[in-house]
Amino acid sequence: MDIDIRDLIDEEDEDNQEEMTAQKVLQNVERAWLNEKFSPEILPHQTDYVECLLEQIKSMEGNLAKLTKTDPKVDLHKLELERIKFVITSYLRTRLKKIESFCVSVLEEEATRSEEDAYLSPAELKFAKEFALNADNHFDTILRHMPHLYNNLDRNKKIIEPNLNSFVFLKCNKHIDSVIIKNTLEGQEEEIVLEDGSQHLMPYSSVAEFVKRGIVQLI
Amino acid sequence: MYRNIKPHYFSIDAIMAAQEKIQCSFIKNVEHVDFLDMTNAEKDEESDPKIELPLWMIKVFIAGKSIQFDIPKAYNEIYRGVLTADANVVDLFKLCKHFYLFGKFLSQLEHREAYEVRRTLIQTFIDRFKQTMDWAQNIDDNLPCFNRLDCLERSIFNDARVAQQHLNTYLTEGSGQMEIAAMISNYRKRKMHESRVLE
Amino acid sequence: MMHPSEIEFMAENEIIQIVPTFNHAGHVHLICGSYGPFRAGLPLNVPIWVALNLRQKKTCRILAPDWMAVDKLQERLEEEKASKFFTQLPSNFYLEITQMLLTVASEDIPQGNDIKTAVKDLWDLRIAKLRSSVDLFIKEGRVQASLNHLTPMEINSVRPVFPDTLDALMTLHEHINSSDDREDSSQSSIATPSSASFSPSL
Numbered sequence: 001m002d003i004d005i006r007d008l009i010d011e012e013d014e015d016n017q018e019e020m021t022a023q024k025v026l027q028n029v030e031r032a033w034l035n036e037k038f039s040p041e042i043l044p045h046q047t048d049y050v051e052c053l054l055e056q057i058k059s060m061e062g063n064l065a066k067l068t069k070t071d072p073k074v075d076l077h078k079l080e081l082e083r084i085k086f087v088i089t090s091y092l093r094t095r096l097k098k099i100e101s102f103c104v105s106v107l108e109e110e111a112t113r114s115e116e117d118a119y120l121s122p123a124e125l126k127f128a129k130e131f132a133l134n135a136d137n138h139f140d141t142i143l144r145h146m147p148h149l150y151n152n153l154d155r156n157k158k159i160i161e162p163n164l165n166s167f168v169f170l171k172c173n174k175h176i177d178s179v180i181i182k183n184t185l186e187g188q189e190e191e192i193v194l195e196d197g198s199q200h201l202m203p204y205s206s207v208a209e210f211v212k213r214g215i216v217q218l219i
Numbered sequence: 220m221y222r223n224i225k226p227h228y229f230s231i232d233a234i235m236a237a238q239e240k241i242q243c244s245f246i247k248n249v250e251h252v253d254f255l256d257m258t259n260a261e262k263d264e265e266s267d268p269k270i271e272l273p274l275w276m277i278k279v280f281i282a283g284k285s286i287q288f289d290i291p292k293a294y295n296e297i298y299r300g301v302l303t304a305d306a307n308v309v310d311l312f313k314l315c316k317h318f319y320l321f322g323k324f325l326s327q328l329e330h331r332e333a334y335e336v337r338r339t340l341i342q343t344f345i346d347r348f349k350q351t352m353d354w355a356q357n358i359d360d361n362l363p364c365f366n367r368l369d370c371l372e373r374s375i376f377n378d379a380r381v382a383q384q385h386l387n388t389y390l391t392e393g394s395g396q397m398e399i400a401a402m403i404s405n406y407r408k409r410k411m412h413e414s415r416v417l418e
Numbered sequence: 419m420m421h422p423s424e425i426e427f428m429a430e431n432e433i434i435q436i437v438p439t440f441n442h443a444g445h446v447h448l449i450c451g452s453y454g455p456f457r458a459g460l461p462l463n464v465p466i467w468v469a470l471n472l473r474q475k476k477t478c479r480i481l482a483p484d485w486m487a488v489d490k491l492q493e494r495l496e497e498e499k500a501s502k503f504f505t506q507l508p509s510n511f512y513l514e515i516t517q518m519l520l521t522v523a524s525e526d527i528p529q530g531n532d533i534k535t536a537v538k539d540l541w542d543l544r545i546a547k548l549r550s551s552v553d554l555f556i557k558e559g560r561v562q563a564s565l566n567h568l569t570p571m572e573i574n575s576v577r578p579v580f581p582d583t584l585d586a587l588m589t590l591h592e593h594i595n596s597s598d599d600r601e602d603s604s605q606s607s608i609a610t611p612s613s614a615s616f617s618p619s620l
């Protein structure tokens with residue numbers, strides 16, 4: 001991934017979202033899109049950024065309506081809006097797919113998080129709950145005709161979880177002193193240093209926290 | 220067994236793999252299971268005769284310590300030797316459709332050769348990887364090779380093949396125009412057809 | 419999973435120089451940044467997707483990036499041959515940018531065919547290197563690799579086969595008592611007879 005040093009946001013910047021430019025917001029959404037595409041688990045939602053971009057799109061579309069069609073700018077603006085919409089829809093679709101696959105475990109984990117630390121946006125949470133309910137109803141219509149011992153499906157069977165040890169490619173945005181990698185093959189642990197700008201392949205579980213903090217970008 | 224998801228209850232591959240049969244014999248009398256052996260419907264299971272039971276059922280009897288089983292042919296000492304010598308020449312699919320998954324389940328059962336089975340599985344997978352990848356990435360007519368892959372290798376092969384086709388198309392033709400989804404283009408065709416019929 | 423055209427999509431955000439054939443005094447304030455002014459004959463920087471759009475409307479000429487020249491690419495090729503590792507390239511999207519520019523603006527770029535060949539040679543060389551290191555990685559049973567200077571398209575060329583193979587390998591390795599068999603705990607507690615007698619509950 002070609003993440004330029006210039007593009008890196010410091011933690012301070014993240015606290016000052018007020019001052020963030022539309023350009024930065026777009027870059028954040030693009031990065032979130034890639035992370036979401038490559039991470040096995042669902043990541044904390046970026047609804048603030050997505051909504052901010054949707055606002056931008058809306059106001060841009062309003063402005064465009066006022067311009068004459070021959071203005072050379074119109075085409076470029078329209079093209080850009082299409083590009084941004086593509087990223088946003090792809091991002092949201094990727095998340096929905098994960099919610100559908102891992103519905104039970106996503107909901108269970110979400111229940112342990114406070115509202116500020118929520119991974120799902122309110123709309124996604126609503127979707128997940130309805131999806132889980134529909135699945136339960138579906139199982140029930142079949143299983144109620146089964147003998148008593150078999151007519152309910154307990155949680156352990158329903159649960160489908162992402163494999164957090166899946167291998168991912170990543171690029172490091174900052175120097176990280178220590179990353180622990182479990183070597184399942186030899187039953188040992190390895191510790192390595194990730195240098196700023198370096199690219200690696202390793203199990204997702206080793207860097208999950210860094211991905212969520214924006215220090216590591218999946219590629 | 221792969222693709223970012225942990226093994227789970229609904230996995231069709233796991234269900235199919237657990238259906239594979241193993242030859243075994245009872246070491247204790249077990250009552251009320253004569254329906255298992257149609258050829259010998261007269262008497263209850265006894266110590267002598269060998270019968271074939273699916274793996275999931277064997278697990279039940281093993282828990283009660285009432286059964287002992289033979290390592291299936293594909294995983295016995297002779298075949299382990301063949302696989303160690305040159306895993307690439309073996310027709311795994313013929314040996315066992317779910318060679319790796321069934322083998323893994325098998326090695327989870329209590330048996331003195333379980334460790335060797337496991338080691339052979341891993342080494343076989345590693346030894347065959349390059350060949351599988353090469354086949355997937357060189358897109359010629361190589362279906363006979365495909366037939367010799369086990370189900371796990373097949374799914375990796377198929378995904379690799381699709382990705383390689385996308386890349387090849389991109390390298391030769393570029394991305395060009397975005398494709399219209401089949402559903403939409405079919406819908407259009409149908410519309411066109413309908414309007415013609417109306418005329 | 420990533421489609422090659424999605425990587426091209428990312429490459430289109432890279433900046434490139436164009437020479438417009440029209441005048442537009444103000445800046446164009448795009449969400450990704452402001453670009454302009456457009457003065458006929460004066461070069462300026464724009465994202466590639468803007469350049470391609472203007473070029474298709476024949477309102478600009480595209481200036482090939484510095485590295486996109488036969489002699490420069492030949493140098494890279496030699497360097498790549500001599501190095502055991504992957505060398506750092508001047509663009510993280512060299513293949514896609516070459517492909518896009520030569521498709522849309524071949525007249526603006528001298529020696530287009532030779533450039534295409536040189537880029538393809540570079541790509542082939544690097545992919546061959548990559549494949550043999552992938553093979554070695556699996557054989558050695560490693561769990562971590564450095565991939566410095568590989569471009570997104572190159573990385574994508576071994577996806578999904580490489581990560582998936584490793585995942586499958588690790589799953590094979592998982593400890594015997596891990597609960598990755600569908601018939602564990604709950605189910606067996608119902609179905610397992612505690613003694614040798616087994617009366618099916620069906």
